[in-house]
Amino acid sequence: MKPHGKVEFVKVVTKSSTVEDYVKVIYAFTEWQDKAITSSQLAVRLGVANSSVSEMVRKLKEQGLVHHQPYSAIKLTERGTVLALAMVRRHRLLETYLMRELGYGWDEVHDEAELLEHAVSDKFIERMSSKLGHPQRDPHGDPIPAPDGTISLPDATLLSLLDAGHRGKITRISDDNPELLRYLAHQDITLDADIEVLGQRPFGGSLMVRIGSGTDTADFDVPEEVSSALWVESTHPHADCTLT
């Protein structure tokens, strides 16, 4: 058959690791609060100039991965969310695997996972997942999305926002500061530890908390830097909220 008429050029969507990083960061920003990310926040998190973000966001929009009106915040589309969740799944499974199978420390897994998540195949990810028994949470307490993009977020609140008297257990620890993680590990402040807010020191000072249960408890003064990295799940039962 002879070709006739006009030749059409179909734009092939390139899932470069840059694109993967952008959608991952856009997703991560909204995982634990509602506001959408702005251009400059995205730039800071990615370590690039504002102008780079503007340009890249235009490309992401062309590829149908984000919604964006000039001068306003950036939101993932359905397709963008699917890609982001796939990356989050990769990242969190890798972190879990590195700790459990290769003896990595709590504070070491993040950077390595960051490197690997763009390189491994889907087959690799699924093999890892079955070897680990299909875990639901990573070592920092973050939920691992299912292969189909389903994710269930625990009903957690930032420790720094809790009032005195509140009780619960530590359900998530932000993983983007290795030094903080080392400090917490050293203090035996771990995932799933029981925690009670005792009160706040005056003039915006540290938060006083009690960690542990029964007779095995210890009190700590927690500076804002730390309390804004810890999420607490209230002991009183509560409905889960599920995103798809």
Place this chain on the structure above:
Amino acid sequence: MKPHGKVEFVKVVTKSSTVEDYVKVIYAFTEWQDKAITSSQLAVRLGVANSSVSEMVRKLKEQGLVHHQPYSAIKLTERGTVLALAMVRRHRLLETYLMRELGYGWDEVHDEAELLEHAVSDKFIERMSSKLGHPQRDPHGDPIPAPDGTISLPDATLLSLLDAGHRGKITRISDDNPELLRYLAHQDITLDADIEVLGQRPFGGSLMVRIGSGTDTADFDVPEEVSSALWVESTHPHADCTLT
């Protein structure tokens, strides 16, 4: 202190994954024979145009990774060899790990390792190596260089070059054709199997070989395509040759 005089720009050597691929292929070409690789052979193996190789080789030379006179073959420098062996170590440890720990098949490991070798950290490689008990050979029989770049090559000969009557064991199976690997696995032709060359069919036909030992043997007609992918170590003891 006020800056004065001329500002100097120091060229930072970028170990991009492209550079890693080039040195790896240059090294691999000379691993089992002596001739250095030419520009066009390199282009074929990397799947790029000749011109791309010319340009890239100039850059590799600038970085002190290769020796090269225009219009002649390309050789690795000391530094280039060190980098190449580091990549080879990565690749072969990854292949071994994927098979032993993640249930990958003989024919599946190559491509995955190709992706991972540029992404993993040295820490990851060394953790894998200890988990595996510091193996000396990968699943295809290729020797794994030590972290310091030492590698000991077995005294192996290409099956297609052996005369009738020669006996030995299969010590290496070229890993760059997954289909061939599947065929061999299906025929139970495996690493370390005993092999005897029975003769050659006339007019440049297949090689006739006997695989196995004692009473458990089987005869095969091996086409050139296959016999040039199998390496045999003579049963008669022989000195090892060691490269550094």
Place this chain on the structure above:
DNA sequence: TCTTTAGATTAGGCACATCTAATTCAGAAA
């Protein structure tokens, strides 16, 4: 309402790794 200003976008370039097309070279053939 007008002005200011911080944040976002466009303009113009650069580095990297690739391509096609044109050119040059080394070694074999005449």
Place this chain on the structure above:
DNA sequence: TTTCTGAATTAGATGTGCCTAATCTAAAGA
């Protein structure tokens, strides 16, 4: 020795993702 030919190199261009500098805009303050 000269000619030819295939391999190697250079020239010029592309796409991606980044930068700085210049410009624009939306929303807050006067």
